[in-house]
Amino acid sequence: MSGGLGQVIGEIMAFTDAFRGVTIANMMRNEAWHFLRLGNFLERADSAVRLWTTQADPEFSLVRDGPDSPHAGFHRVALLEAASALMPLRRLHGEPNRQGVTEMLLRRPDFPRSASFCLGEAQSNLAALQVDMCEPVMRELGKALAGVSHLEPEEGAAGMFAFGAARQADISAVEAAVDERFFVAQMPLRRAA
Structure with missing residues (x-):
């Protein structure tokens, strides 16, 4: 195997992207398609929140050296580049400061990789699956969307980390509500003999 692990990972990523593209482009727009999109958008929202939360990790220089340091x-x-958000932020004349990162990764409803956009799309897909607005899954999703769109993180690493953890918990609650709504048969855990 020439190229090693990096080549294998690259091939897996390319295949995954191709599979996702072909699936999304060619699949009938029925329940299965909406359910697939629901899962994709919940996963993207969770990833965006996790990426944003890395700003509060004490291992990163942001916390160690201070929020205004070159590091x-x-x-x-790097965070914005990882989410393909740096150039869109610059087009909006924004700066890669804490507010700019928060705006692009969490709040922008018109940026496809922001948590707000992803949760809004998840809401649309749930509606297409004929989930009523008063059902628990829609309420949990509304709470998660409000959290990333409107709540403000506190200053400092601890406040930012707590905010990120709370938003991740909100998204996990949505995922649990989706499980409960769509997967009726709850299987009891078996004990190993």
């Missing part, structure tokens, strides 16, 4: 700036640029 913190490089870290924020």
Whole structure:
């Protein structure tokens, strides 16, 4: 095997992207398609929140050296690049500071990789699956969407980390409500003999 692990990982990523593209482009727009999209958008929202939360990780220079250090700036640029958000932020004349990162990764309803956009799309897919607005899964999703769109993280690493953890918990609650709504048969855990 020439190229090693990096080549294998690259091939897996390319195949996954191709599979997702072909599936999304060619699948009938029925329940299965909406359910697939629901899962994709919940996963993306969770990823966006986790990426945003790395700003509060004490292992990163942002926390160690302070929010205005050059290392913190490089870290924020890397976060935005990881989400393909740096150039869209610059087109909006935004800066890669804490507010810019929060805006792009969490709040922008018109940026496809923001948590707000992804949760809004998840809501649309649930509606297409004929889930009523008063059902628990829609309420949990509304709470998660409000959290990423409107709540403000506190200053400092501890406040940011708590905010990120709370938003992740909100998204996990949505996922649990989806499980409960769509997967009726709850299988009891078996004990190993």
